[in-house]
Amino acid sequence: MEQLLYWCDLFGIVVFAFTGVLAAGHKQMDLFGAVVLACVTATGGGTTRDMILNVPVFWLQDSHYLWIAAATGAISFYLIRYLQVPMRLLKIADAMGLSVFVVIGTQKTLALGHSPAIAIVMGVMTGTFGGLIRDLLAGDIPLLLRREIYATAALSGAAVLVLLDTGGRIPGSAVVATGILVTLSIRLAALRWNLSAPTARFGK
Amino acid sequence: MEQLLYWCDLFGIVVFAFTGVLAAGHKQMDLFGAVVLACVTATGGGTTRDMILNVPVFWLQDSHYLWIAAATGAISFYLIRYLQVPMRLLKIADAMGLSVFVVIGTQKTLALGHSPAIAIVMGVMTGTFGGLIRDLLAGDIPLLLRREIYATAALSGAAVLVLLDTGGRIPGSAVVATGILVTLSIRLAALRWNLSAPTARFGK
Amino acid sequence: MEQLLYWCDLFGIVVFAFTGVLAAGHKQMDLFGAVVLACVTATGGGTTRDMILNVPVFWLQDSHYLWIAAATGAISFYLIRYLQVPMRLLKIADAMGLSVFVVIGTQKTLALGHSPAIAIVMGVMTGTFGGLIRDLLAGDIPLLLRREIYATAALSGAAVLVLLDTGGRIPGSAVVATGILVTLSIRLAALRWNLSAPTARFGK
Numbered sequence: 001m002e003q004l005l006y007w008c009d010l011f012g013i014v015v016f017a018f019t020g021v022l023a024a025g026h027k028q029m030d031l032f033g034a035v036v037l038a039c040v041t042a043t044g045g046g047t048t049r050d051m052i053l054n055v056p057v058f059w060l061q062d063s064h065y066l067w068i069a070a071a072t073g074a075i076s077f078y079l080i081r082y083l084q085v086p087m088r089l090l091k092i093a094d095a096m097g098l099s100v101f102v103v104i105g106t107q108k109t110l111a112l113g114h115s116p117a118i119a120i121v122m123g124v125m126t127g128t129f130g131g132l133i134r135d136l137l138a139g140d141i142p143l144l145l146r147r148e149i150y151a152t153a154a155l156s157g158a159a160v161l162v163l164l165d166t167g168g169r170i171p172g173s174a175v176v177a178t179g180i181l182v183t184l185s186i187r188l189a190a191l192r193w194n195l196s197a198p199t200a201r202f203g204k
Numbered sequence: 205m206e207q208l209l210y211w212c213d214l215f216g217i218v219v220f221a222f223t224g225v226l227a228a229g230h231k232q233m234d235l236f237g238a239v240v241l242a243c244v245t246a247t248g249g250g251t252t253r254d255m256i257l258n259v260p261v262f263w264l265q266d267s268h269y270l271w272i273a274a275a276t277g278a279i280s281f282y283l284i285r286y287l288q289v290p291m292r293l294l295k296i297a298d299a300m301g302l303s304v305f306v307v308i309g310t311q312k313t314l315a316l317g318h319s320p321a322i323a324i325v326m327g328v329m330t331g332t333f334g335g336l337i338r339d340l341l342a343g344d345i346p347l348l349l350r351r352e353i354y355a356t357a358a359l360s361g362a363a364v365l366v367l368l369d370t371g372g373r374i375p376g377s378a379v380v381a382t383g384i385l386v387t388l389s390i391r392l393a394a395l396r397w398n399l400s401a402p403t404a405r406f407g408k
Numbered sequence: 409m410e411q412l413l414y415w416c417d418l419f420g421i422v423v424f425a426f427t428g429v430l431a432a433g434h435k436q437m438d439l440f441g442a443v444v445l446a447c448v449t450a451t452g453g454g455t456t457r458d459m460i461l462n463v464p465v466f467w468l469q470d471s472h473y474l475w476i477a478a479a480t481g482a483i484s485f486y487l488i489r490y491l492q493v494p495m496r497l498l499k500i501a502d503a504m505g506l507s508v509f510v511v512i513g514t515q516k517t518l519a520l521g522h523s524p525a526i527a528i529v530m531g532v533m534t535g536t537f538g539g540l541i542r543d544l545l546a547g548d549i550p551l552l553l554r555r556e557i558y559a560t561a562a563l564s565g566a567a568v569l570v571l572l573d574t575g576g577r578i579p580g581s582a583v584v585a586t587g588i589l590v591t592l593s594i595r596l597a598a599l600r601w602n603l604s605a606p607t608a609r610f611g612k
Contacts, residue, residue, distance in 0.1 A: 027549060030604065032559040047460065052251065052261050057460050063525050117267055132341075137540075139549040141231060141343040151236040196234065256455065256465050321471050336545075345435060345547040355440040400438065 005176060009104055012097030013065055016130050017042040017072035019094060023138040025080050037134060038073025039066065044130035049105050049122050053112060091191055098150070099157060099183035102127035103176055106158040107165075116162040123158030124151060127183075149190035157183025209380060213308055216301030217269055220334050221246040221276035223298060227342040229284050241338060242277025243270065248334035253309055253326050257316060295395055302354070303361060303387035306331035307380055310362045311369075320366040327362030328355060331387075353394035361387025413584060417512055420505030421473055424538050425450040425480035427502060431546040433488050445542060446481025447474065452538035457513055457530050461520060499599055506558070507565060507591035510535035511584055514566040515573075524570040531566030532559060535591075557598035565591025 020041030024034035043059055043066065050057045059065040105126025109119040128151055135142040161179035164170050189195065224245030228238035247263055247270065254261045263269040309330025313323040332355055339346040365383035368374050393399065428449030432442035451467050451474065458465045467473040513534025517527040536559055543550040569587035572578050597603065 032563070036559070051255055051459055052264070054258070054260060054462070056462060060460070060522065060526060063523060066525065066529065114264065115267060117270065118264060121270065136340065136544065137550060142341060151240070155236070255459055256468070258462070258464060318468065319471060321474065322468060325474065340544065346545060355444070359440070 005100070005104065008096075008100040008180075010064070010068055012100045013042045013068050014072050015090075015093045015097040016101075017069040018076050018090070019131065020134050021073055021076040021080060022085070022090075023134050023140075024077070027138050031074070031077050034077045035070055035073035037137060038076070039069040040137065041130045041134040042069035042072070044133040045101055045126040045128060046105065046130075048129045049109070049126045052125075053109065053114075053122065055112065092188065095153075095184055095187040095191065098127045098154060098187060099180040101130075102154045102157045102183050103161055103179040106161045106179065107176065110162070110165055116165075119162055120155065120158040123161070124154045127154045149186060149195050153183050153187035153190065156186050209304070209308065212300075212304040212384075214268070214272055216304045217246045217272050218276050219294075219297045219301040220305075221273040222280050222294070223335065224338050225277055225280040225284060226289070226294075227338050227344075228281075231342050235278065235281050238281045239274050239277035241341060242280070243273040244341065245334045245338040246273035246276070248337040249305055249330040249332060250309065250334075252333045253313070253330045256329075257313065257318075257326065259316065296392065299357075299388055299391040299395065302331045302358060302391060303384040305334075306358045306361045306387050307365055307383040310365045310383065311380065314366070314369055320369075323366055324359065324362040327365070328358045331358045353390060353399050357387050357390035357394065360390050413508070413512065416504075416508040416588075418472070418476055420508045421450045421476050422480050423498075423501045423505040424509075425477040426484050426498070427539065428542050429481055429484040429488060430493070430498075431542050431548075432485070435546050439482065439485050442485045443478050443481035445545060446484070447477040448545065449538045449542040450477035450480070452541040453509055453534040453536060454513065454538075456537045457517070457534045460533075461517065461522075461530065463520065500596065503561075503592055503595040503599065506535045506562060506595060507588040509538075510562045510565045510591050511569055511587040514569050514587065515584065518570070518573055524573075527570055528563065528566040531569070532562045535562045557594060557603050561591050561594035561598065564594050 017038035020037035020039070021034045023041075024037045029037065046058050102123045106119045106123030108126075109122040110116070114122070132142040157179045160182045161175060164175045164178060221242035224241035224243070225238045227245075228241045233241065250262050306327045310323045310327030312330075313326040314320070318326070336346040361383045364386045365379060368379045368382060425446035428445035428447070429442045431449075432445045437445065454466050510531045514527045514531030516534075517530040518524070522530070540550040565587045568590045569583060572583045572586060
């Protein structure tokens with residue numbers, strides 16, 4: 001199970017790194033810019049989480065994460081010239097990456113002994129801050145803040161995981177799988193039916 | 205005294221969270237975006253301070269801060285549709301929040317044994333970085349960097365607190381009160397008479 | 409040698425602080441905005457590095473860095489009104505600052521026992537993140553991500569230092585000097601002949 005989650009984690013790194021390169025392509029960045037944006041998008045969420053929780057940053061302890069993000073960045077930089085990227089497929093892959101990151105972030109925070117509320121905040125942060133930093137660096141208002149049911153999916157998945165976790169009667173693998181499935185279903189449903197949350201507006 | 209300062213701190217959280225929601229409203233963000241911006245604005249300064257000082261982040265130790273910021277965000281999201289916000293009152297409340305945050309940040313840094321200069325830097329950071337991150341996320345050049353006597357007020361308050369603190373002959377509550385009053389008076393005076401610092405410009 | 413490197417480090421602080429004030433001038437920031445931008449540009453790279461490595465932030469331990477950055481900021485704020493800044497000279501000075509910061513960052517990370525790959529990442533981060541934060545705060549897409557051989561120079565210098573370092577047979581001062589020279593030569597060559605890396609673009 002742990003092994004499976006690790007592979008899912010690396011898959012999330014690849015997908016998020018690729019969205020970083022797409023953003024770099026839209027802004028005509030150079031190779032290095034694309035690789036930096038790939039790494040930051042893929043690792044930004046977990047890095048912020050670990051820095052706030054004051055634990056060693058995950059990619060300092062296992063440098064596979066960094067290598068994979070950088071390699072994805074470099075390869076995609078050339079790939080997007082010749083490849084027609086199916087945006088639909090990419091968004092689905094992105095939803096899978098999000099689900100895994102949220103669950104991993106929530107679990108890690110719970111394992112450190114923090115409260116459920118903090119664990120949820122950290123899970124959402126792990127899943128969403130990489131994309132937020134990507135948008136900031138590319139000069140856009142973060143999509144996370146404006147758009148469709150993205151963070152709501154993350155929030156729901158983290159909340160379900162926290163609810164199921166208190167007890168220990170349910171086996172860990174079932175808890176993890178449910179957390180991932182909840183996030184994924186809500187996000188995919190939002191994509192399928194173009195759901196979006198109400199936006200803030202002023203009285204007059 | 206400590207108790208009073210704690211309540212002032214929570215008041216600052218509410219005010220800053222509300223300015224986050226106002227920024228979200230100007231950019232048509234959705235509910236989640238508004239709540240995120242509320243939390244980041246309210247806690248960003250103290251979080252940066254604690255991360256740089258390498259001490260546990262304050263809202264990990266007392267999650268009231270986070271709850272209050274999130275609740276303020278969610279409530280204000282709906283409130284601003286029906287309420288005419290008196291901007292004058294808001295700026296005064298913001299000045300009060302700023303004063304409290306600056307003093308708390310300066311005091312915490314001094315208590316950790318850092319030099320007066322570092323304490324001043326950290327006090328200003330505590331008071332101003334939340335708003336700075338808010339403006340960054342909303343896609344604006346931070347107001348802090350362009351505008352009226354805002355950070356100057358923070359700097360003055362922190363400096364006065366540091367000056368009075370060395371000694372111990374003056375009771376702590378008087379020191380704190382003076383720091384808050386100095387910041388507040390300078391900021392309110394700047395608001396009242398539209399004072400502003402000179403801006404950078406090039407020779408030709 | 410150590411002493412010389414320390415002076416080079418302070419020189420880098422001055423140069424980077426000055427580029428912060430130039431950015432502030434382009435955006436008509438006020439005095440405080442210019443000083444903040446000077447400090448953030450000069451110390452941002454090292455601060456991010458130390459926070460990620462979870463070691464005490466360098467300017468908390470030696471506040472000379474902060475004083476020099478702030479003083480450079482305040483003096484330059486007035487200086488740029490009367491002085492015609494030779495941009496060519498500034499870019500050369502900036503290249504020298506970059507070289508020193510990269511080498512110091514790489515070395516510090518190696519000394520902490522991290523792997524060569526991590527040391528390279530941290531070296532590049534030390535040299536480039538200050539400017540990246542400067543551009544973010546000034547509302548520009550970071551030049552680092554778009555432009556000429558800047559980070560490539562940093563990457564090469566850090567890589568050479570890491571390669572030479574494993575062994576110990578080569579004296580430390582020679583390793584440091586080579587790292588600085590490699591970064592500097594590549595950057596100066598890029599400036600001299602207007603070299604730039606290919607930019608990302610889409611297939612159609």
